[in-house]
Amino acid sequence: MVSRLVDRLTHVLLIILLVFAVLWRGGKGIEATWLLVAVAGFCVMAAFYAHRTVKDGREVPGTVWIPAVLFLLWTSLSFLFSLTRNYGLDEVLRDGALVLILLWTARWMRDARGGLQPFVRTLLHALVILTLAACAVGTAVYVFQPVNRLVGSFFYYRFSTDYWPNAWAEYLLLAWPVVLLWSKWGNGGKKRVLREALFGCVLGCFFLSYSRGAVIAFAGQLALLAAFSSRGADLKASLRPLLRTVIVSAVVAVAVFTVANAMRSRLYPVVSVAKKITFTADEGASSFTERAEFFRQASMLAYMRPLWGWGPYSFRFAQPRLQEEVLQTSDHPHNVILKYAAERGVPGAALYVLLLVAILIPSGLRLLRKGKGTEELRTSSHLFVAVAGVLAHNLIDYNLQFVGITLPLWLFLGLLIPVERGKTSPRGSMLKRRVEILLAMALLVVATAEFPSLVTSSLGRHAEAAGDETKAQEWYGRTRFDIYPRDLLLSRSILYMEHNAVIDAESVLKKYMGMNNEDARGWKLLGEVQLRQFRAREAVESFRQAYLLARWNDAGIVRGYVQALMDAGRGRELALQGPEILRLMEAYATAIRKNTHFIALSGNVEQFMELSKLAKQVYGDDKGRINGWMRDVEEGAQQARRDFSSRRPGFLW
Numbered sequence: 248m249v250s251r252l253v254d255r256l257t258h259v260l261l262i263i264l265l266v267f268a269v270l271w272r273g274g275k276g277i278e279a280t281w282l283l284v285a286v287a288g289f290c291v292m293a294a295f296y297a298h299r300t301v302k303d304g305r306e307v308p309g310t311v312w313i314p315a316v317l318f319l320l321w322t323s324l325s326f327l328f329s330l331t332r333n334y335g336l337d338e339v340l341r342d343g344a345l346v347l348i349l350l351w352t353a354r355w356m357r358d359a360r361g362g363l364q365p366f367v368r369t370l371l372h373a374l375v376i377l378t379l380a381a382c383a384v385g386t387a388v389y390v391f392q393p394v395n396r397l398v399g400s401f402f403y404y405r406f407s408t409d410y411w412p413n414a415w416a417e418y419l420l421l422a423w424p425v426v427l428l429w430s431k432w433g434n435g436g437k438k439r440v441l442r443e444a445l446f447g448c449v450l451g452c453f454f455l456s457y458s459r460g461a462v463i464a465f466a467g468q469l470a471l472l473a474a475f476s477s478r479g480a481d482l483k484a485s486l487r488p489l490l491r492t493v494i495v496s497a498v499v500a501v502a503v504f505t506v507a508n509a510m511r512s513r514l515y516p517v518v519s520v521a522k523k524i525t526f527t528a529d530e531g532a533s534s535f536t537e538r539a540e541f542f543r544q545a546s547m548l549a550y551m552r553p554l555w556g557w558g559p560y561s562f563r564f565a566q567p568r569l570q571e572e573v574l575q576t577s578d579h580p581h582n583v584i585l586k587y588a589a590e591r592g593v594p595g596a597a598l599y600v601l602l603l604v605a606i607l608i609p610s611g612l613r614l615l616r617k618g619k620g621t622e623e624l625r626t627s628s629h630l631f632v633a634v635a636g637v638l639a640h641n642l643i644d645y646n647l648q649f650v651g652i653t654l655p656l657w658l659f660l661g662l663l664i665p666v667e668r669g670k671t672s673p674r675g676s677m678l679k680r681r682v683e684i685l686l687a688m689a690l691l692v693v694a695t696a697e698f699p700s701l702v703t704s705s706l707g708r709h710a711e712a713a714g715d716e717t718k719a720q721e722w723y724g725r726t727r728f729d730i731y732p733r734d735l736l737l738s739r740s741i742l743y744m745e746h747n748a749v750i751d752a753e754s755v756l757k758k759y760m761g762m763n764n765e766d767a768r769g770w771k772l773l774g775e776v777q778l779r780q781f782r783a784r785e786a787v788e789s790f791r792q793a794y795l796l797a798r799w800n801d802a803g804i805v806r807g808y809v810q811a812l813m814d815a816g817r818g819r820e821l822a823l824q825g826p827e828i829l830r831l832m833e834a835y836a837t838a839i840r841k842n843t844h845f846i847a848l849s850g851n852v853e854q855f856m857e858l859s860k861l862a863k864q865v866y867g868d869d870k871g872r873i874n875g876w877m878r879d880v881e882e883g884a885q886q887a888r889r890d891f892s893s894r895r896p897g898f899l900w
Contacts, residue, residue, distance in 0.1 A: 253297035254355075258366045260286050262373050265654060269377045270384075273401035273414055274650025277701060280341045283650050284694045287344035288687040290351045295684055298355075306676050307353045310605040311664055318598040319346045319686065322559065325591040329558020330565070331763045335590075336697070336731040338559040341650065343690045345657040350683055352661025362623050367662065371626075374655060375429045378422040379445060382452040385415065386503075389455060390510045392897040395518050397455035397507070401649065404900050414646040416461035419453040420468065420636035421655055424629040430492070443492050447499025454504050457518050459534075460643045468636040475614050475628040514895060538581045538643060544569040545580035549588035549596075556592040557765070564765040565589070570799040573838040574846055579648075583641040603638065603660075607631070610663040630659040693730065700726045704735050716742055732762070740772055749776050767797030771804050774811060783814035802835050802851045806858035813861065821865050829869060832862065836876035840883035847887035855880055 264286045268274030274283075307315075319342065326332070326339045356364050385399035394402070396412035399419075403409035426449050430442035453465070508517045544566050548557060557565045563578045570576060579586050588596035614628050637656055640646070647653050707722030723739050726732075736759035743752035753776045759769050774789035790808040798805055805828060812821045835855050839847045846852075859877045863870050 250297035253293045254366075257290050257293055258369070260289060261658075262370070265370075265373060265651075266377060268649075268651040268654055269374075269381060269418070270400045270651075272403050272409075273399075273411065273418065273652065274654070275401075275403075275411070275414075275648060277337055279650040280337045280344075281694055281698060281701070283348075283654065284340050284344045284690050287347040287351070288691040291347050291683050291687040294351060294355055295680055305354060305357055307350050307679065308605070308665060311353070311602065312350065312679055314598050314602040314605060315346050315349060316682065316686070318595065318602055319343050321595045321598055322591055325555045325595055326559050328555040329561060330765050331558045331561040332730075333732050333734075333736070333759070333762045333766075334564075335559030335561065336693070338648075340690055340694055341648075341653070343686065345653055347683060347687055347690075348654070349657045349661045349664075352658050353664040356658075356662055363626060363662065367626070370658070371425050371429065374422060375426050378419070378426060378449060381415075381418075382449055385452060386455075386507055388899065389507060391514070391899050393515050393894050395516065396457045397452055399452065399456075401651070411646070411649075412456045413458050413461065413644050414649050414652065416453060416456035416458035417637055417640050417644070417646045418649070418652050419449060419456070420461055420464055420640055421633045421652060421659075423449055423453065423465075424468065424472065424633040424636075427492075428626060428629040440491070440495060443495040444499045446492075447496035448503050450496055450500035451503025451507070454500065455507055457520075458644075461640055464636045464640040467639055468632050471635055472628070472632045475632070478615060478617070514898075537575055537577075540571075540575060541566070541577055541580040542582055542585055545582065545585035545589040549585070549593060553593045556588070556590045556595060559590055561590050561765070562586060564763065564796075567767065567797040567800055568795060570797075573799050573834050574844040576800055579645040581644050583638075583645050583647060586645055606660055606664055607634070609665045613665070627663060630662055634659050634663065697731050700731075704733075707735070708738070711738060711742070716745070732759075736762075737766075737768060737772065740776075744772070744776065744779075747779075749779050752776050753780075764792075765796065767793040767801065767804060770796065771801065771807060774807050778807070778811060778814065781814075783811055783816075786811040787815050787817065798831060799834075801854070802858055803854035805831055806854050806861065809858065809861045809865065813865065818865075825866055828862065829866065829872070832858065832873070832876060836879050839887075840879045842883065842887040845887075847884045848891055852880060852884040 264282055267282065268279050271279070274280075322339055322342055326335050329335055356367055358364060381400040385397050385401075388394065388402065389397040394410045396410075397415065398410045398412045399415040401411040401415040401418065423446070426446050430439060430446045432442075453461070511517055545562065547569060548562070548565050560578070562580055563576070566580070567576055580589065584596050584600060587599050610627065610631060614624065614631060617624055634656060637652065647656075703722050703726040707719045707726065710716075710722055711719035720739070720742055723735060723742075726735060736755050740752040740755045740759070743749070743755065753773065756769055756773045756776065759766075760773065763769065770789050770793035774786045774793060777783075777786035777789060787808075790804065790811045793801075793804045794808045798808075809821065809828065812824075832855070835846075835851065838844070839852055839855065842848070856877060859873050859880075863873050866873070
């Protein structure tokens with residue numbers, strides 16, 4: 248009785264978390280990660296309490312359990328040795344919780360004979376409903392807001408840049424096989440046609456994301472599903488329903504795509520499919536060339552620190568030193584394996600790959616051998632296709648920071664783990680469960696300790712955004728992060744500088760640099776503080792560090808470096824740096840004229856103009872070129888800002 252109640256409560260919590268993660272920003276916010284840790288910890292500990300004997304549930308094979316636990320432990324060690332410790336804790340907690348969810352699902356979501364528990368169908372039903380709801384929300388946003396790709400529920404309305412169409416496309420790579428499976432449930436002919444039409448709506452919303460990489464992964468999924476379906480199937484008997492499904496879903500998908508674009512075209516421009524395919528859209532081929540560069544840079548970073556990596560979520564800080572173009576940077580290298588290799592070391596990436604291989608190879612061979620004759624095999628084949636599509640897409644576009652994607656992904660992986668009963672001794676089985684309990688408790692303790700500071704720092708950021716700097720400093724002062732401050736110290740130092748409290752600003756910045764001296768923003772702010780104190784020699788060294796780390800991303804860093812060298816009387820050094828600084832200025836001018844990565848809408852324009860005034864004093868022989876760049880920048884920025892301000896506003900917010 249108790250075990251049944253505990254299981255039911257666990258299932259309810261999982262569904263609630265799934266609803267929140269999918270519908271609220273795709274689960275990208277920190278709050279989704281903390282909720283994931285809470286639910287994962289409850290699942291593991293509740294199952295341990297409710298099912299106290301090792302006879303309950305099946306056992307997780309050692310080939311899966313060992314790399315899963317080692318991946319979590321290695322990720323934690325990588326964070327302890329991180330060079331960017333103000334970030335990354337959320338990744339440790341999220342991946343740790345997902346590992347626990349994986350092991351819990353493998354042990355408790357199948358019955359004694361290896362069949363799927365009834366809750367699995369409930370879970371899939373919930374995912375279908377959530378997907379249809381997210382499609383409805385996304386279609387409204389696509390039609391009535393100035394965002395040119397459908398994003399489903401993967402957006403945050405407060406910020407114009409927080410729309411994630413590629414993540415939405417990846418979510419649908421996970422969801423469409425489940426929706427297709429759902430469309431086949433039941434016996435009613437009309438009901439099935441309606442469900443197939445809803446499946447077509449999902450496909451239409453998928454194509455409206457305009458994600459080229461996702462379409463390639465989708466094609467691979469279709470081929471894989473065809474391979475599974477052909478095994479042991481009566482082709483003649485299945486041909487008629489298959490044709491009906493294809494025709495109905497294709498017609499509805501085309502209708503959704505056409506009608507949504509027709510409605511949008513009355514208010515906003517519509518992306519040209521031909522231009523996207525031929526790489527002649529506004530971004531050109533940059534999405535391809537930049538990814539290739541990120542792959543190379545991630546490989547170099549992994550080579551530089553092969554054991555522990557640079558630390559979870561460190562790519563955004565470590566990669567800019569290897570940049571060669573303006574704003575050609577990213578939070579991740581767009582490849583999950585290279586991300587883990589660069590950030591968590593080669594062993595961390597190897598453990599992740601080993602874990603996936605241990606799950607997918609046996610499961611895939613089993614499905615190819617047995618086909619999809621039973622309900623369990625049919626469900627498993629669709630889950631395998633869903634997982635394969637997401638993992639393939641993450642080789643070219645990393646989106647596993649979204650709990651709305653990773654939670655169902657790791658649940659599906661857990662359901663694909665091969666059945667193993669009676670192959671592990673009772674002592675070995677109990678040892679595994681106790682280790683999982685200890686890991687769950689550790690994650691819960693860390694998440695609980697950091698939670699109050701998450702709240703106070705969030706209140707401080709909201710106060711700062713509202714212009715109440717006094718209240719913001721008050722909330723920041725109450726924040727006592729032990730592990731995960733993120734940009735809190737930078738925000739405090741900026742507020743101190745705005746009130747000319749440079750000593751306090753410097754004190755806070757030095758504390759920040761002790762946690763992350765790979766962040767060019769910290770070095771830049773420290774240089775600004777030192778210039779205000781007339782400590783030009785020290786400012787030169789601070790700006791030099793910022794310059795080496797991020798000269799391609801912030802024209803203000805180049806401006807500050809030149810200013811510090813001038814104030815320190817280092818004319819010879821300025822002359823030697825001249826060719827590189829002028830090359831940077833030309834690159835910035837070109838980027839602003841073309842509005843690359845929307846740079847013309849940023850503060851880089853004003854910083855470039857200030858830099859140009861200094862450069863004309865130092866490099867008089869190049870004054871003509873500099874004046875030409877200034878004209879180009881002024882004209883390009885004015886045009887880009889006119890175009891942006893003249894856009895039709897959104898009708899929803």
